[in-house]
Each structure stands twice: as C-alpha cells, then as structure tokens.
Amino acid sequence: MFFNSIDFAIFLPILFLLYWFVADKNLKVQNFLVVVASYVFYGWWDWRFLSLILFSTIVDYSVGIGLKNYENLTKRKLLLWTSIIANLGVLAFFKYYNFLLENLVEAFSLFGHTINPQGLNIILPVGISFYTFQTLSYSIDVYKRKLEPTNDFVAFMAFVSFFPQLVAGPIERATHLLPQFNKKRSFEYDKAVDGLRQILWGFFKKIVIADNAAQVANEIFNNSTDYSGSTLVLGALFFTFQIYGDFSGYSDIAIGTARLFGFNLIQNFKFPYFSRDIAEFWRRWHISLSTWFRDYLYIPLGGSRGGTWMKIRNIFIIFMVSGLWHGANWTFITWGLLNAIYFLPLLLLKKNRVNINTVAEGRYLPNLKEFFQMGTTFGLTVLAWILFRAENIGHALSYLSTIFSKSLLTIPHFTGIKHALMQVIPISIFIIIEWIGRNEEFAIAKIGLNSKRWIRWSWYTFIIFLIGLYMQTVETPFIYFQF
Numbered sequence: 001m002f003f004n005s006i007d008f009a010i011f012l013p014i015l016f017l018l019y020w021f022v023a024d025k026n027l028k029v030q031n032f033l034v035v036v037a038s039y040v041f042y043g044w045w046d047w048r049f050l051s052l053i054l055f056s057t058i059v060d061y062s063v064g065i066g067l068k069n070y071e072n073l074t075k076r077k078l079l080l081w082t083s084i085i086a087n088l089g090v091l092a093f094f095k096y097y098n099f100l101l102e103n104l105v106e107a108f109s110l111f112g113h114t115i116n117p118q119g120l121n122i123i124l125p126v127g128i129s130f131y132t133f134q135t136l137s138y139s140i141d142v143y144k145r146k147l148e149p150t151n152d153f154v155a156f157m158a159f160v161s162f163f164p165q166l167v168a169g170p171i172e173r174a175t176h177l178l179p180q181f182n183k184k185r186s187f188e189y190d191k192a193v194d195g196l197r198q199i200l201w202g203f204f205k206k207i208v209i210a211d212n213a214a215q216v217a218n219e220i221f222n223n224s225t226d227y228s229g230s231t232l233v234l235g236a237l238f239f240t241f242q243i244y245g246d247f248s249g250y251s252d253i254a255i256g257t258a259r260l261f262g263f264n265l266i267q268n269f270k271f272p273y274f275s276r277d278i279a280e281f282w283r284r285w286h287i288s289l290s291t292w293f294r295d296y297l298y299i300p301l302g303g304s305r306g307g308t309w310m311k312i313r314n315i316f317i318i319f320m321v322s323g324l325w326h327g328a329n330w331t332f333i334t335w336g337l338l339n340a341i342y343f344l345p346l347l348l349l350k351k352n353r354v355n356i357n358t359v360a361e362g363r364y365l366p367n368l369k370e371f372f373q374m375g376t377t378f379g380l381t382v383l384a385w386i387l388f389r390a391e392n393i394g395h396a397l398s399y400l401s402t403i404f405s406k407s408l409l410t411i412p413h414f415t416g417i418k419h420a421l422m423q424v425i426p427i428s429i430f431i432i433i434e435w436i437g438r439n440e441e442f443a444i445a446k447i448g449l450n451s452k453r454w455i456r457w458s459w460y461t462f463i464i465f466l467i468g469l470y471m472q473t474v475e476t477p478f479i480y481f482q483f
Contacts, residue, residue, distance in 0.1 A: 202252030
C-alpha cells in the first residue's frame with residue numbers, strides 16, 4: 001500500500017478511529033491492532049511475503065529469549081550467529097542471488113570457461129533491507145546486553161512490522177521503539193496536529209517536488225545519448241531533488257503518521273543539501289542507516305581507533321557495504337566507493353567532525369565561506385547521484401563523459417524543457433522553506449505557529465493547493481521501495 005494512494009487515504013482514518021476510540025483503554029489490544037494493520041498494509045502489495053516478516057520476527061524473538069536464558073558465551077554467540085545468518089541469508093537470496101550468479105558466469109568467462117547455471121525469477125520483497133536490519137539490530141543489542149529481551153511476542157511483532165516505517169524506514173532501534181509498545185499511550189491533540197503538519201510537508205516533497213522532478217530526470221537519463229552535457233547536468237540536478245524529495249518525503253509521512261498513534265520515530269533527514277562537507281552530509285542523509293552501519297559495522301571493525309591503513313580500510317568497507325545495501329548493481333557499489341573517496345581526506349586530516357552545528361546558525365544567510373562549502377559539497381553529491389541513477393557502469397561513464405565535454409558549454413535543450421523551467425518555481429520555494437526551517441525536525445514544524453489562525457490556515461491551504469495542482473493521475477511508488 002502506498003502512502004500516496006486512495007487505499008491509504010481510506011485505511012489511515014479507519015485505523016485511527018479503531019485505535020483511539022475502540023482500543024484506547026487496552027494496551028495489548030492497541031498493539032494487536034497495530035500488528036493486524038501493519039500486516040494488512042504490507043500484504044496489500046503481496047500477501048505471500050508476509051511469511052518473510054513473520055520468519056524474521058520468530059527467529060529474533062526466539063534468539064532474544066535464548067540470550068536471556070543463557071550465560072555461556074559459546075551458546076550466546078551461537079544464538080547471535082543464528083540471527084545474523086538467518087536474516088542476512090534471506091536478504092542475500094532475494095536481493096543478490098541473481099547478481100552473484102551473473103558475476104560468477106562473467107568471472108568464469110574471463111578464464112575461457114563457459115557455465116550456464118540456472119537463474120531464478122526472484123521478486124524482491126518491498127522493504128526487505130529495512131525490516132531485516134531493524135530486527136537484526138534487536139538480537140545484536142540483546143547480545144551486547146544493551147537491551148533486555150521482551151517476553152511480549154505481540155509487542156515484538158508490532159516493533160518489527162510497524163506499518164509507517166516498515167518498507168522504507170526510518171530503521172528504528174529496538175532500544176528506542178520497542179519500549180514505546182510497552183507504555184500506555186494516550187491521545188495528545190498537539191502531538192497529532194504536529195504529525196499532520198509533518199505528513200503534509202512529506203506529501204509536498206513527494207508530489208510537488210519528487211514526482212515532477214522525476215519526469216525531467218527520467219526523460220534525460222533514459223535518452224542521455226541524445227543530449228548535450230549541459231542537458232545531462234540538468235537531468236542530474238533534477239534527480240538530486242527527486243531522490244531527496246521522494247525519500248525524505250516518505251520519512252516525513254512515516255514519522256508524522258507514527259505520531260498520530262502516539263509513537264516517536266527518529267529523524268531520518270536533517271537538511272543534507274545544506275551540508276558544508278561530505279562528512280556532514282552523511283550525518284544528515286538517511287541518518288538511521290548511517291548510524292546503523294556506524295554502530296554495527298564501522299565501530300566493531302575498529303572505527304577510527306587504529307592506524308592509517310585500518311582507517312582507510314574501514315571507510316571503504318562501510319561505504320561499499322552501504323552501496324551494496326542499496327541494490328545488486330555495480331553502480332551502487334561504485335557510488336559507495338566514490339563517497340568513500342570523498343570522505344577519506346576529511347578523516348585523515350581529522351576534519352570530519354568540524355561542521356557539527358547547523359550552517360549559518362543564528363543568521364539569515366550563510367557567509368561566503370559557507371556558501372562555497374555548501375556549493376562544493378552539493379556539486380560532489382550531484383556527481384555521485386549520477387552513478388546511483390545510471391542503469392549500469394557503462395551508462396554512468398557515458399553520462400559523465402558527455403558532461404565533461406565541450407557540449408557542457410551549450411544551452412540545455414530537450415523535449416521537456418518547458419516543464420523543467422516551470423518546475424524551477426516550486427523547487428525554489430522548497431529550498432527557501434527548507435532553509436528557513438533548517439533548525440527544526442522538519443521544515444514547516446514552526447512556520448506560522450505564532451501567526452493568527454487565518455494566516456496559518458492560509459499557509460496550509462496554499463501547500464494543499466500546490467499538492468493538488470502538481471498531483472499526477474497515477475500512483476508513483478517511492479524510490480526506496482526497491483531497496
């Protein structure tokens with residue numbers, strides 16, 4: 001079920017009424033209702049893959065109980081590896097089986113051997129990377145004794161399958177989300193209104209920014225050999241806003257929806273395109289995944305504590321795995337490695353923690369140094385997104401070679417140029433609003449709150465008007481559903 005569908009528009013208010021007016025007095029009934037709703041939400045796409053969520057739930061719940069009952073280190077490690085192998089094994093099969101098979105065939109062909117293994121017609125379950133990492137972190141935290149395992153199977157099912165963030169995050173930690181299923185939840189009007197406000201902004205990002213930027217980006221990327229370098233730069237820029245509007249828009253809708261039901265999810269994006277270096281960008285982009293890799297991969301590998309070569313190794317490992325997490329394609333792996341190259345000088349010069357605070361904090365505008373830093377970081381990010389969006393490495397290299405040619409100095413021109421120029425207006429409005437609200441959890445969190453009611457509602461009506469004006473006639477899935 002998509003957030004931007006008629007189905008969800010019917011599903012959400014019905015669940016809201018049942019949750020607060022029927023199950024309000026009973027925590028266990030509320031949790032059970034969340035489980036049922038979450039399974040319906042996911043099963044709406046393909047009910048067969050509910051078995052995978054249930055499998056992960058049973059495995060990690062059982063591992064948690066086992067870790068609670070055993071003090072023997074060998075048995076505890078065995079239980080932990082059971083969780084790791086079971087979860088990553090399922091993920092690897094569905095996401096990487098055919099990719100590994102294809103590369104195995106190519107590797108043999110390089111040595112003059114031809115093999116014809118049987119490939120499988122595998123459908124990638126929506127959101128499998130997200131809920132796999134979420135449930136896996138529970139077992140790891142229980143093993144490390146950072147979390148007491150739960151005996152409440154229904155609450156654990158709700159934690160694993162919680163519908164707002166099930167298919168595209170944020171990837172929640174059990175230490176943060178699971179305890180919320182064990183506490184009495186009461187309806188809070190201000191919290192619900194704040195959730196609706198964030199949902200509204202999420203839909204603006206998705207429908208007004210991402211979906212319309214996608215039309216330009218898809219046209220240019222799909223026909224890149226026909227266009228000049230300047231036009232390809234335009235395509236990369238529109239994809240840059242597409243992926244941010246699409247993914248951060250999903251996160252806003254998810255976080256806002258969770259707030260309607262009394263839950264607090266972690267902030268997943270913190271205005272990353274205002275970053276002054278790549279290290280800051282990765283602290284602000286897909287925060288739940290970046291911190292997951294930091295805590296469960298980078299730090300166990302030694303983090304930044306070892307010598308120079310260990311630091312270099314760890315950086316390349318974490319970014320390569322991050323790229324691979326996004327998909328079974330060399331473009332994603334190369335995208336990850338390119339970001340590692342971006343990041344490495346900052347780490348080696350010990351400047352990766354320089355820009356911690358919000359840019360231009362306490363000021364309306366950035367100074368020249370900050371403006372240059374943001375522009376440089378944004379430019380590097382745009383180049384990296386070309387690898388992310390390209391169909392394959394050959395397509396990416398062709399795209400980049402055209403950009404770095406004489407045609408870069410020409411005037412962009414393609415069949416959708418008028419639509420692209422019109423899209424500049426909402427993107428400009430979007431950037432201004434994001435800049436004004438860059439200190440908040442989401443851009444419009446406090447815009448207009450102290451104004452008179454008619455001004456505030458005029459502002460919300462204007463956003464709704466733009467959503468209606470730019471809304472497309474067909475449902476457009478979120479980009480990160482494929483990961």
